[in-house]
Amino acid sequence: MSSALPYYILLLPLVSAAALLLFTRRYASLSAFVSVGASIIGFVCACLVFRESEFATTDLPWIDLRPLFYVPIGLTLDGLSKTMLVLVTGVGGLIHIYSLGYMQDDAGKSRYFASLSLFMFSMLGIILANNFVMMFIFWELVGVSSYLLIGHWFERDAAAEAAKKAFLTNRIGDFGFMLGILMVWSATGSVIFRDIAGKMTSLTSHPGYLTIAALLVFCGAVGKSAQFPLHVWLPDAMEGPTPISALIHAATMVAAGVYMLVRVGFLIQASAQALHVIAWIGTITAVMAGLIATQQNDIKRILAYSTLSQLGYMIMAVGLASGEAAMFHLFTHAFFKALLFLGAGAIIIMLHHEQNIWKMGGLGKRLPITCATFLIGTLALIGCPPFSGFFSKDTILGLAYEKDKLIFYIGLCTAFLTAFYMLRLVLVVFFGKPRSDNALRGDEAPFVMTGPLLVLSVPALLAGFGFFAKIFLILPRVEEAGHVVPTLAVVAMLLGVIAAVSLYRKRESDPIDLAFLRKRFYFDELYAWLIDITQEFLAGLSAFIDHWIIDALGVRGASTTTWGVGSLLRCLQIGNLQAYAFIFGLGIIGLIYFAVFK
């Protein structure tokens, strides 16, 4: 097997993006064809790589200032990255195909597919990176492709704002990430994961330093995986086209934070304090997002908060020192959440971009395929046995039961909330009576869109079973106390279902009205206020000082007091070159005078 194959997988989408940008901008269908083709070839190559057990790739120097600083472009090919390769190219490929239908008549189709290819390039780079700086490079590129895709409909103010917010929130996380990288490098002298792992003693001998470094690295994941307190960008990111929400803001990009933490697990797990903080950040995010989701009315926002909540579970698992459990949930979640978002997209297209669930209703009869696949996704998400989400969530809960009972109970509450808001969504959207004209008309989406739904529902159903998952993952050993955990999890799920059914069956409007949940705990308002009193205030103050003090004390003060130099100004107005030549000449004469005669 050629050792350059992984590089081809990485570079193929970049070539596709460049080709789209440079050559095929005017030919939208050709652009779509190139981009979809590249993603499918990428998937095939990823499968080939996955089958090979050993791969020798060579590192290329990116910056080589050895012994001080060395950053190679090099690839990691272990079980973890190979699984992610298949997952990302597979789900990504399906979403490329689905986009053919969803973006069929969009004016910016070429731009869309170019950004999508750029995203695939960046995401694959994160997966394959063998060192911190390279990972950071692709980390930022993922951020920018997400910016481009959220802001795809840039002429809409909401989309423009959301794109900016996503990028800036991620930058704040990346600030910490970079600082963490600097600290790790400073202590170990390397940015390459393998070298750092070998030099962990230089870090573990300074536990405080290690904890700070680990938490700073975790900051990057907080931003990218939208964990509390940097979670605010993800729901707004739903302004982008729905396939993007499925690919980037559900299945892959937001999972990059979890993947990164698993990749540097040797670093994170060396500090017990850091693990503790991480576990709690995940727990808080899980339950908080679950609560908010119960009171949202936009179908994509409900799914966005559910993504936050599930990411919280994954981060919780990382914090409980089980990368395997986190990866297991990441793996199953990618399938069923992509499925749910694509189903939502099919509904939104049919209703002419209506996203309010209370304007839907009775869609089950009109959209049978969408409805059936959406139900499979829902059952997987709420952890109903034997769907995939049951197994992965159960693993995490079992882990929490073993290590921290409080986290376990909060996790159970979240499971209850998940079942509650998802059933609310399903009941309001697919059952009852149609509540708007749009909901009365329209048909099932074309096959390019329903096809990916059908394909995705297979792993959404099966991915939890050992025979399927073991091909891709190392499953964590669960040493739970008998059947306590699965029983409790199923009970919590059933309670959620029952509560939702009794409250929302045949409802015309929401019987519950909790403003602080609907307003998402006022986080956006709080942050806007914080930015206002810090950044905006300081910026205004600095601008004032700059204009009225620094500038005024400088030349403006001098020019008003010393009118003698006014004649210089007059020279300038005439554009008198002689005056300049004269001054210039004086300078030269001065230099020579000092040099020669002193």
Next chain:
Amino acid sequence: MIPLILVFCPLLAAVAVLAGAPARQTSLSAAAITLLAALFAFANFDHTQPYNFITSFPMSAEWKLNFSLGLDGLSLIMALLTAIVTLAAIWFTGEITRHENAFYACLLFISAGAMGAFVSLDLFFFYAFHELALIPTFLLIGIWGSGDRYGAAWKITIYLATGSFILLLGLIMLYRSVPEAARSFDLRALQTASRAVPADVQQNIYLLLLIGFGILISLFPFHTWAPEAYASAPAPAAMLHAGVLKKFGLYGLLRIALPMLPEGARHWAWLLILLLLGNIIYVGLVTIAQEKLDWMLGYSSVMHMGYVFLGIASGNILGTSGAAMLMFAHGLSIALLFAIAGEVRARTGTLSFADLGGLAKVMPLAGLAFGLGAFASIGLPGFANFAAEVMVFFGAFHNGADMEQFHVMQIATLLGLWGVVISAVYMLRAYRAVFMGNMPERWASLPDLRGYFRLPITLLVAALLYVGFFPQMFVRILTPTFQNYFSQKVAEQ
């Protein structure tokens, strides 16, 4: 031979244009030839030798004054920058209604002056060439500027003349501080001779050079001339000054102050760190508060100088190489941004955020080009700016690193990193305000950039991407140069 082409091609073209040769064709050809020469030098540069392509003409044996030109790694990169930005600036020059030939001649004089300063191996010509470049800058603003052009030209004249004067004083003191027998204008000889300069003298001279060069670079708090001048200047002048000529001061610090006065650099490190944080944090905040695109760009260019200073303050090869690369990267990206801003102003007559919006819809090429420039300037990976900033941050963090506690340089790095967030804030805000969102009706029929502007845009972006993807191409050239400069013990704290 190569340095002679680099300097005299634009210089002679300027004279020819003044004498009545067709302005645009002559200027473009001269700039193209210069760029080819610079690329030839880059391709044939032998980085095992400290200096390449040395050309020397004795001027005065008595004063040991030679007109000698040559390229080391740093000058090569600066020459490349000058050549690229000159071609782009001339290409982006629109219709000039009055004194067209004089306008082009001014641009060429700036280019020749900057190029001369970068490739001179002689202190006298290093200084003189820079003076040559300054005068046309004042003229371009005073005669062809917009807004309060007299005020702006006046201010930049006062500031830069003062800076040059302080610098001159410092250089003379440096020349006179070495023992009489060893005195020379030759930079290489002077560097060897400067080892004899005692520490206290070094401190005094370094301060003069820091302030003199600092004013020219818009070091905080001597920066207020820059945004005003760039807002008033015609776009090609802003491109050349912000992109190229301002780097003269940084080049001087790296080429003269740091290698020849290491004791001075160590002594004043605290001051430099304080002032550069002023550039990054304080000026960064001022940039956020701007409500006009040209002012925002002007302040952002001041702010980004802070990162170059951070690289200089790192005192190691990693940081200074990063600083040199950042000078190159910043020059290209700011030139691109000023060019597009100029085109927008030429069409709309305003650069105020409140009046603009959604322009990417009617000007997709402008939107794309500005977007590329904006993302380059906030340090997106793939562009040279990112690679350079990574080296600057790692270099700065390395200085005095200690696992027990953070030292000054680590804190400066931390604050500098926060500056990366600040620059993303103002750049994305500006992009959002000008190119995204709802478009006011009256801009619905604006024409996009003319197709032939694709060439200079491609040139600038391609250079940024090339170095961003293969920074080793520059690192390879810069490392031996800085090893040569710092063959004396470097000022690491």
